[in-house]
Amino acid sequence: MRRGFNGTSTRDIAKVANITQPALYSHFADKEVIFIAVISEVGEMIREKISALNASSTQMSTSAHLEAITNVLTEAHPRDVYTVIHSSFAYLKPENQRQLGIIFGRDYLAPIEAFFAEDAVELRGQLTAKQAAEFYMTSLSPLFGSFHRLGGAEMTQEENVRLLLDLILHGITTPE
Numbered sequence: 001m002r003r004g005f006n007g008t009s010t011r012d013i014a015k016v017a018n019i020t021q022p023a024l025y026s027h028f029a030d031k032e033v034i035f036i037a038v039i040s041e042v043g044e045m046i047r048e049k050i051s052a053l054n055a056s057s058t059q060m061s062t063s064a065h066l067e068a069i070t071n072v073l074t075e076a077h078p079r080d081v082y083t084v085i086h087s088s089f090a091y092l093k094p095e096n097q098r099q100l101g102i103i104f105g106r107d108y109l110a111p112i113e114a115f116f117a118e119d120a121v122e123l124r125g126q127l128t129a130k131q132a133a134e135f136y137m138t139s140l141s142p143l144f145g146s147f148h149r150l151g152g153a154e155m156t157q158e159e160n161v162r163l164l165l166d167l168i169l170h171g172i173t174t175p176e
Contacts, residue, residue: 001042002078005035005088032096035088039100042076043107050111054118062121063165066136069115070161073140080144081108082137109133139168 003012010031014024028034049072053065060068073081085104089097109130115121116136117129142150142164149155151163 001038001084004079004084005031006091010034032092035092036096036099036103039085040103040107043103046072046076047107047111050115054111054114058120063162063169065115066165066169067161069112070140070143070165074143074157074161077144080141083141108137112136136168139164 008031010021010024013031013034014021017024024034028037050069053060053068053072077084085100088100092100113129113133115129116123116132121129121132123129123132143157143160149160150167151160155163
């Protein structure tokens with residue numbers, strides 16, 4: 001997850017797992033299958049945690065709820081999950097691209113879309129919950145790393161999350 005699909009070799013994986021490469025291949029057909037398994041396992045955990053937050057949403061404001069969802073994602077992923085998943089597509093066989101798309105839709109987008117579909121969340125105009133979820137996911141990259149961190153390096157992660165969510169929820173200008 002830290003280096004993405006293309007930046008990680010099976011030798012790296014075997015070393016971290018403390019096994020040989022041949023032993024690794026006795027469990028997984030290839031690196032693509034390992035990647036799909038990792039994303040699936042992490043995605044299932046993400047889906048469960050966000051779904052639990054959604055089930056208890058009556059106790060939180062919209063911004064606090066979205067902050068909690070964001071914390072689930074940033075705690076589980078050392079890198080921007082949207083970028084990691086989508087940048088891997090170029091290296092995967094079509095059947096694995098399809099599987100990865102299913103996992104991303106089911107485990108990441110669907111529970112976030114469910115949040116945006118809640119009655120307490122008022123979307124503007126003709127925006128759909130799906131569009132809001134997709135925009136939210138594509139907007140998280142400043143939270144991973146310090147290169148293009150909003151508000152500068154002096155801000156805490158919590159302050160950075162709140163600033164980004166304020167921009168996502170309210171935009172950058174006041175309504176005319």
